[in-house]
Amino acid sequence: MRPADYLRLALSGVTSNPFRSILTALGVIIGVSAVIITVSIGTGAKVQTQSQIQRLGSNLITISSGYRSLRSVITSDILPIIENINTVGEVVPQVQRQSTVVHGAEGLSTTVTGTSANYPSVRNLKLAQGSFLTDADIDKGSWNCVLGADLAEELFGDDNPLGQKVRLDRVRFTVIGVAQRQGDSGFASSDNAMYVPYTTMQRRITGSKNINTIIAQAVDASSMDLAYSQIYAMLMMATGDEDSFRISNQADMLEVASDVTDTMTLLLSGIAAVSLVVGGIGIMNIMLVSVTERTREIGIRKAIGAKEHEILSQFMLEAAALSLAGGLLGIVVGLVGSRIVSQVFSWPTAVDMKSVALGFTLSLIVGVFFGAYPAYKGAKLDPIVGLRYE
Amino acid sequence: MSLIELKEVSKIYSMGKGSIEVRALKGVDLAVDEGEFVSIMGQSGSGKSTLLNIVGCLDKPTSGEYWLDGCLVGSLGSDELAEVRNKIMGFVFQSFNLLPKLTAVGNVELPLVYAGVHPRIRREEAIRALDMVGLADRASHRPNELSGGQQQRVAIARALVSNPRVVLADEPTGNLDTKSSYEIMDILADMNKRGITVVIVTHDPDIAAYTPRVLTFRDGECIEDVRALEGV
Ligand SMILES: Nc1ncnc2c1ncn2[C@@H]1O[C@H](COP(=O)(O)OP(=O)(O)OP(=O)(O)O)[C@@H](O)[C@H]1O
Numbered sequence: 001m002r003p004a005d006y007l008r009l010a011l012s013g014v015t016s017n018p019f020r021s022i023l024t025a026l027g028v029i030i031g032v033s034a035v036i037i038t039v040s041i042g043t044g045a046k047v048q049t050q051s052q053i054q055r056l057g058s059n060l061i062t063i064s065s066g067y068r069s070l071r072s073v074i075t076s077d078i079l080p081i082i083e084n085i086n087t088v089g090e091v092v093p094q095v096q097r098q099s100t101v102v103h104g105a106e107g108l109s110t111t112v113t114g115t116s117a118n119y120p121s122v123r124n125l126k127l128a129q130g131s132f133l134t135d136a137d138i139d140k141g142s143w144n145c146v147l148g149a150d151l152a153e154e155l156f157g158d159d160n161p162l163g164q165k166v167r168l169d170r171v172r173f174t175v176i177g178v179a180q181r182q183g184d185s186g187f188a189s190s191d192n193a194m195y196v197p198y199t200t201m202q203r204r205i206t207g208s209k210n211i212n213t214i215i216a217q218a219v220d221a222s223s224m225d226l227a228y229s230q231i232y233a234m235l236m237m238a239t240g241d242e243d244s245f246r247i248s249n250q251a252d253m254l255e256v257a258s259d260v261t262d263t264m265t266l267l268l269s270g271i272a273a274v275s276l277v278v279g280g281i282g283i284m285n286i287m288l289v290s291v292t293e294r295t296r297e298i299g300i301r302k303a304i305g306a307k308e309h310e311i312l313s314q315f316m317l318e319a320a321a322l323s324l325a326g327g328l329l330g331i332v333v334g335l336v337g338s339r340i341v342s343q344v345f346s347w348p349t350a351v352d353m354k355s356v357a358l359g360f361t362l363s364l365i366v367g368v369f370f371g372a373y374p375a376y377k378g379a380k381l382d383p384i385v386g387l388r389y390e
Numbered sequence: 391m392s393l394i395e396l397k398e399v400s401k402i403y404s405m406g407k408g409s410i411e412v413r414a415l416k417g418v419d420l421a422v423d424e425g426e427f428v429s430i431m432g433q434s435g436s437g438k439s440t441l442l443n444i445v446g447c448l449d450k451p452t453s454g455e456y457w458l459d460g461c462l463v464g465s466l467g468s469d470e471l472a473e474v475r476n477k478i479m480g481f482v483f484q485s486f487n488l489l490p491k492l493t494a495v496g497n498v499e500l501p502l503v504y505a506g507v508h509p510r511i512r513r514e515e516a517i518r519a520l521d522m523v524g525l526a527d528r529a530s531h532r533p534n535e536l537s538g539g540q541q542q543r544v545a546i547a548r549a550l551v552s553n554p555r556v557v558l559a560d561e562p563t564g565n566l567d568t569k570s571s572y573e574i575m576d577i578l579a580d581m582n583k584r585g586i587t588v589v590i591v592t593h594d595p596d597i598a599a600y601t602p603r604v605l606t607f608r609d610g611e612c613i614e615d616v617r618a619l620e621g622v
């Protein structure tokens with residue numbers, strides 16, 4: 001038999017009963033598109049978290065107080081010690097509190113961060129208007145503040161916020177700058193924020209020398225590990241208690257985040273792959289029916305000289321064609337589906353060519369694997385039995 | 391040596407767990423020479439179809455030897471048997487056995503598809519075979535658009551298309567009226583004149599009268615082998 005005849009035969013098998021073929025392929029379509037959509041959601045989430053973590057600044061080490069310590073050891077006293085470490089460049093304190101900011105009749109709950117003048121350079125914050133706090137502000141504990149983009153818009157609308165007064169608890173601050181919009185960082189909006197000198201924050205609002213987090217920036221990427229262990233050693237020396245503080249670096253965060261999304265993706269695409277197997281069983285079922293229905297046809301073909309492997313190929317190719325058609329349609333549905341997911345749910349998706357190739361290969365394997373037994377059954381049929389079949 | 395030689399051929403069907411045995415053929419000896427025109431008669435259940443299926447390499451005897459053109463058929467593998475059916479044998483069945491989805495010419499060219507013949511050439515051959523049975527104008531009709539006699543002629547064209555040496559017909563006129571039956575027999579006789587060995591199974595003595603040699607079977611045995619005199 002000529003190759004073109006094999007193809008013609010397989011195609012005529014698929015197209016002779018189009019509705020049944022579509023129903024049969026549906027399982028594969030759903031399976032393949034589910035694999036592609038889940039993998040694209042997973043990849044999208046991973047890419048997004050990574051870029052969010054990167055956006056927070058680079059080469060950062062975060063120091064905060066331990067979970068179990070009653071009295072925080074992370075205070076202003078620690079700052080100069082960390083600054084003195086040679087592998088550490090910038091050090092940024094963050095004294096944070098959720099509080100209500102009032103302007104005129106407007107009152108808004110916001111995250112107030114008491115920090116130092118180098119915050120924008122370390123945390124990638126850019127100003128839209130005015131300027132950030134200066135070292136002079138920090139030193140004398142001034143009443144100046146900088147607003148996040150959302151907060152400024154909520155409080156002042158179209159008015160120019162610069163030079164205006166806002167009230168925090170009983171303290172009045174003067175707005176000297178407005179930050180550029182940063183977008184969601186996944187956990188909380190960094191645009192609903194207010195920045196004040198940490199010295200003012202400690203004296204007037206929190207009333208203690210405690211600092212929630214100290215961000216230390218290593219001088220370069222290669223000194224991250226050294227900076228980390230030096231800070232650790234220094235804190236151990238200062239506190240003598242490993243549990244009283246926590247340090248983490250960005251690489252750890254990236255790793256954890258991508259581990260989490262990888263696991264999720266694997267789990268979800270595992271579930272999707274199960275539906276592909278179900279689709280394969282559907283193909284096997286229909287191919288068994290088809291072989292039985294065509295028992296007489298097989299008998300006739302054998303009587304006029306069809307060899308076993310020719311009958312085998314006829315049915316295998318038919319199953320493969322069904323499943324491949326399902327796979328190709330599934331890829332299209334998957335691509336369209338992940339586009340829809342990202343638009344309707346505004347989830348980030350990233351279609352990975354690897355997942356498309358995976359879907360294609362899986363559908364081929366499913367067709368060949370589940371088509372094999374019915375095709376073998378047809379090939380081994382005794383021609384006499386086939387010819388007698390009613 | 392004859393083209394077809396059966397030696398002590400038996401066929402036993404064992405039903406269930408070997409308790410009941412049907413002995414369809416009981417040690418049949420038979421020789422058919424190239425170019426002969428033979429009919430096989432006998433009561434229903436006497437083993438005629440069983441014999442024809444064995445001769446056509448569709449079925450294997452339980453015991454005994456079948457020599458086809460000096461070759462022991464029992465020693466052939468399934469691919470070689472398929473090759474024999476494709477190249478040497480042509481079959482005509484009582485129930486036509488055409489593929490309903492294919493047109494007349496599609497059915498006729500099927501043996502050539504399995505022989506790997508180029509599509510253009512096999513189409514020409516199929517049309518020529520249809521022409522020989524007088525159905526060239528029905529080439530693109532499907533079996534359900536043809537009369538019984540026409541369907542049987544398509545089946546004969548299919549048996550002829552690969553230039554077989556033997557044509558086996560199991561009650562080829564069994565489903566047809568007298569007029570169509572004679573048309574079919576005329577075609578078969580014509581093929582025989584071209585040198586093809588033709589063996590038919592029939593219940594009808596008038597049909598058997600077409601053939602110079604008539605075998606009669608009863609209970610799996612050949613009880614009579616009559617050759618008509620030359621020129622009768
Ligand atoms: N597959 C089978 N299994 C069991 N017994 C069978 C089988 N095929 C045929 N037989 C038996 O073998 C015997 C001969 O059958 P065969 O079909 O050769 O008869 P026949 O001469 O062609 O009859 P008819 O003229 O009715 O077609 C019968 O008794 C039949 O019951």
Ligand SMILES: [Mg+2]
Binds near residue numbers: 560
């Ligand atoms: Mg019979």
